[in-house]
Amino acid sequence: MPDVAGSDEIDLALPEQVQALVEWIGAGRRLTQTGRLTLADARALVPLLGTGDRLDPVIGGRVFRTRSSQELPRLNLLVEWAKAAGLVRAVGGKLVPVKKNAKLLSEPERLRAALFEAFAKIPSDAVVPSGWITSLVLPGFRETCAELRFQLASADWVTLEVLKSAVWADLAPRFVLDHLDAERLARLREITARDTAHVVALWRALGAVEADEGRVRLSEAVLRAVLAERGGAESGEELFRLRVMLDDTDPQVWRRVLVPASIRLDRLHGVLQAALGWTDSHLHVFTVGEARYGWRDPDFGEDIAAEDTVRLADIAPPGTIVGYEYDFGDGWEHEILVEAVVPAEPGMVYPRCVDGAAACPPEDCGGTWGYRDLRETLADPGAADHQEMLDWLGIEHAGQFDPAAFDVDAANRRITADWITRGTRGRG
Structure with missing residues (x-):
């Protein structure tokens, strides 16, 4: 299976791949009865877009013929992503462009922002191929996207390890995992981290996330475009x-x-x-x-x-x-x-x-009078409830507040x- 997150082997940047895909569709392309690209079209698109998908792979000296476009994960992802962003749609057994959104193709930053905004709407099995061992990202895909967006927007720069931990902390309580022993739980966390990194890699390929010395952050240009689309100035x-x-x-x-x-x-x-x-x-x-x-x-x-x-x-x-x-x-x-x-x-x-x-005063401290009492208690190590207030705030000494x-x-x-x-x- 190709590394669908690996952008190094792709000639076109991801937004350019989507743009080229929509332009190639032209007035419309026939779909199979299952709603997928025909194999003939898929064979033409893989080299045209530079998806990195392997056609007719040779394994152990034996050729395994590609029988369906479904076997080409990066190409499938691009098609589903274009659908989610409203650039193309399936109508009457054909894949056709959406005319009202055609202008996005000539506006790179708005296109990136639209693709970034649409990412969580992509079917999760198009982002995390079903051939992989299932992690919590597959059933919790939208939650994963929301948590990653929040973490990336909350920090100037953040490490990938912090993002992996944040996604696990958000997803794990949503599922019943008590039946897993320590080894299986560790394996589940490991593959959830793998798929989290995969999502971040796709956002990097999109240009929505930039990296520096092992840290990542949201691209300023895409961030501005997303904010504008959501009512920013x-x-x-x-x-x-x-x-x-x-x-x-x-x-x-x-x-x-x-x-x-x-x-x-x-x-x-x-x-x-x-x-x-x-x-x-x-x-x-x-x-x-x-x-x-x-x-x-x-x-x-x-x-x-x-x-x-x-x-x-x-x-x-x-x-x-x-x-x-x-x-x-x-x-x-x-x-x-x-x-x-x-x-x-x-x-x-x-x-x-x-x-x-x-x-800002701590939440639930009792209003302005309670806040005044809290500060006085913190300032007096001899106060009867001094340690209680430290514990309530989750700090070790008063100087931390x-x-x-x-x-x-x-x-x-x-x-x-x-x-x-x-x-x-x-x-x-």
């Missing part, structure tokens, strides 16, 4: 500059963020959570005057307008103060001032945090991770 677009202050905190917790003026309130909620450092574990509500916006739930109140139908620019022109309450138990009140309208700069990723100060700490780069990694994964990891 393009160069010159109007942005709102927001100053967000968490009430009654000392040191004062505040952030300055740039968001598209057209951002929906549900997406703004995600940006605020990420910029401040909250974990989106509780309910929230926006207020402008007497109007209230949030997640519509019969138990939440009938006077709440659905936040996913409202755009910030429609309710809060520059100079407006928007209230934002998070966690109705602890009652964290924020004041959002729409400071100004500014243009998006070329080459920048939006939404983004540009300034701020002080650490700095109320004044703020890292704008970490805030932006959280914002980006939230923006490109919200809706794919079990959140609305």
